[in-house]
Amino acid sequence: MDKSCTRELSRYHTLGEETFYFAGHNISIRESMDTFGALVWPGAVALCQFLENNQQQVKLMDKAVLEIGAGTGLLSVVASLLGARVTATDLPDILPNLSFNLQRNTKGRSLYTPQVAALSWGQDLQRDFPLPSNRFDYLLAADVVYPHDRLEDLLKTMQYFCRPGSGTTLLWANKIRFESDVSFTECFQKRFNAKLLAQLPQQEVWIYNATARE
Template sequence: MESCSALDTQGGGDGGADGIAVAPDAELAASIMAHHSQPSLILNQVWEGFSFAGKQIRIKESTDLYGAVLWPSAIVLCHFLENNLDKYNMADKNVMELGAGTGLASHRLQSVTSTDLPEILANLTYNVQRNTKDHCRYTPVVTELSWGQQLEERFPRSTHHYDYVLAADVVYHHPFLQELLETLEHLCQPGTQVLWAMRFRMDIENRFVERFQQRFSMELLYDLPSLNIKLYRGWKP
């Protein structure tokens, strides 16, 4: 069975204190929650429709896998990028997406490497190929990345420099957070920026933020209070 919904992410947010963007909460939150964002025992395939910068994107989810469904933080990340192109214009930038899932953020980028676990790659590859065909000057790369494993062998720092590392909801329900930190440290060199969106559900998210701050400088860029979603920027000091 399939279902289909749509969201146009265009529109701005109100400026909060200290330069933090606070979303027009009710409107954006309602739009996000209209999307399927958890595995389903009824539907095994869901289609989602989006519009970014006038480009239509259609996402296929495999709802029997946590990693192959569209989570709210990914939509928040894309919404933020769409409305902050002056500061985060990724045209001609080299970008890595960790735990890409459905690859929503990857579809609006030019030079991107979308990564996830082996069981997620088939659906991720389908989405990236479908939505970047005839739109990208570069050929997007979809590849396996198991956090903490074979990092230097597969992504040697001497030849792999990323301007941005993107991540959305990679902390939830995941037992390998130490390996995630090791992966971020390996991928981030001077000049690399991490843009990381996360929904706070349990204390594990707060603990991960504390551990992240021990290794990276960090600032809060965006806040969606009603869904407990925050977007951070991190960089190596």
């Protein structure tokens, strides 16, 4: 066998592991190297830190929480450990590793077992998440904005769950890296009542709180 191929393959498939400490627990996140959803991104870490430090401001206990673009699941794990009833969503390919990380870090530790579901931004929302039964207190999104061609679908998804009268609060954390991230933020501010909650200059991460414009 060609050794260079073997080396390439094993590097591609090697699973990384990252550990964190939030909400009184060590959290181990299994990563993989092949997709955007395979690493823990800075927005997730920043929002976990924010939720842990601001539990009086964002009370997650017994609250219904939906995460979109959950990736490796760190943020959903922390929301679960803080007492929320979490549904973590992402593209179908991402779900096996997401489920693995949620299960290993919340089993026997969280009040509610987190759920995992496929949610592709802007696709079949009415079919898969019919209203009004799918109402969430919080919608979480971390580092879902980077140069990709689904930004309008992402905004529509945010608006679908965070709609007038729903009482849903959107918490969105993102590393602002590109011009397109700034333009998305401007659109976001036009479509929602948005408030900048925190700006972390070292990490270049901004955290927004948003509700529907009535």
